[in-house]
Amino acid sequence: MKKALYPALLALVVIAFAAVVSALITLSPHYVTSPPFSPAVTVERAPELPGIGSRPLHVDVTEPSETSPPETLPLEPALPEDRVREYDDFTVDGRFAPSAEAAAAVGDAIDAFGRPTVFYAVDIETGMTIGRGVDEVCDTASAVKILAALYAFRQIDAGKLSLDEMLTYTENDYVYGEGIIGHMEFGTKLSVRDVLYHTLNTSDNEGYTMLVRRLDRVDMDNMLEGLGVHVPCYRWTFWPHVSCRDLAAVWAEVYRYRDETDGGRMLYDLVSHVEQMHFFHDALGYDTAVKAGWNRSKFGEGGIVYGERTYILILLTDGNYWDANKEGFFNIVRSIDALMCEYAALFAPPEEADTTLETQSEVP
Secondary structure: OHHHHHHHHHHHHHHHHHHHHHHHHHHOOOOOOOOOOOOOEEEEEOOOEOOOEOOEEEEEOOOOOOOOOOOOOOOOOOOOOOEEEEOOOOEEEEOOOOOHHHHHHHHHHHHHHOOOEEEEEEEOOOOOEEEEOOOOOEOOHHHHHHHHHHHHHHHHHOOOOOOOOEEEOOHHHOOOOOOOHHHOOOOOEEEHHHHHHHHHHOOOHHHHHHHHHHOOHHHHHHHHHHOOOOOOOOOOOOOOOEOHHHHHHHHHHHHHHOOOOHHHHHHHHHHHOOOOOOHHHHHHOOEEEEEEEEOOOOEEEEEEEEOOOEEEEEEEEOOOOOHHHHHHHHHHHHHHHHHHHHHHHOOOOOOOOOHHHOOOOOOO
């Protein structure tokens, strides 16, 4: 009988011992309920940062590699909705809503100028545009010379025109207005290189007509049509009328073309170093690449402005080039640039942004 109780007692002792061990493990402070495989990272809450708010902070339990780049947060510009916005004096197409003060300043400058005015500003990087009468076909005076110059340098790159080719100045080339060649005797020969220099640098009218007479004017229209310019331009005249949008399309190509070929670089160098009539530069103090134009009833300019952001600007007016009109023209340029500066501020780091631009008011 006693021998029969021994196995039962032994079993009770084993069961009691197992229960005691299990209780000790459960009550231990080192016990955790973890998944079968430990994760590579743990997640904890980061302190709230100004302007960012709380977000998970991932901490690697392993030592970071010396070659691993530090984690950075991408800068996301706080741009408004992408749409067309109509203001009293211009239209914005893109992710930009100017302040009421900057918008009003453009209208005030145009009213003070007192002459019909159209303009088109295009951000090179994003394509955001600010415009007024951008499709009105205008007499752009000498600002139109950039069209022929672009085609000429393309012909030089193609081997169809040489910088050393000699052109003859004739009485058919004479045009009243600015220029150096016009003071030369008929029959004077000049190289294409010199003609292009005078056409762009001193806005020489005779150099321009000599150049256009040498070029294939039908093929030039074909090039312009490919850029989005409304044609015909040169088929019937040496002095075509175009719109702000047309000129902007040509300047976009000049900007793109500058790094593509030797001709593109030469053209851009010429328009970046004009000695006469660089109105955007005079008004703003920025580096520019431009071609201006003026006559007895027109005053304008087109080109690239290296401001807070790089942008194309075309500004055409019915004012003539006198001191009073020049200052009024400059004020319009400055008011447009103020809009572009507001746009640039949207891309600045938060600590550098102007606090006055934190709220972008939408047009009702």
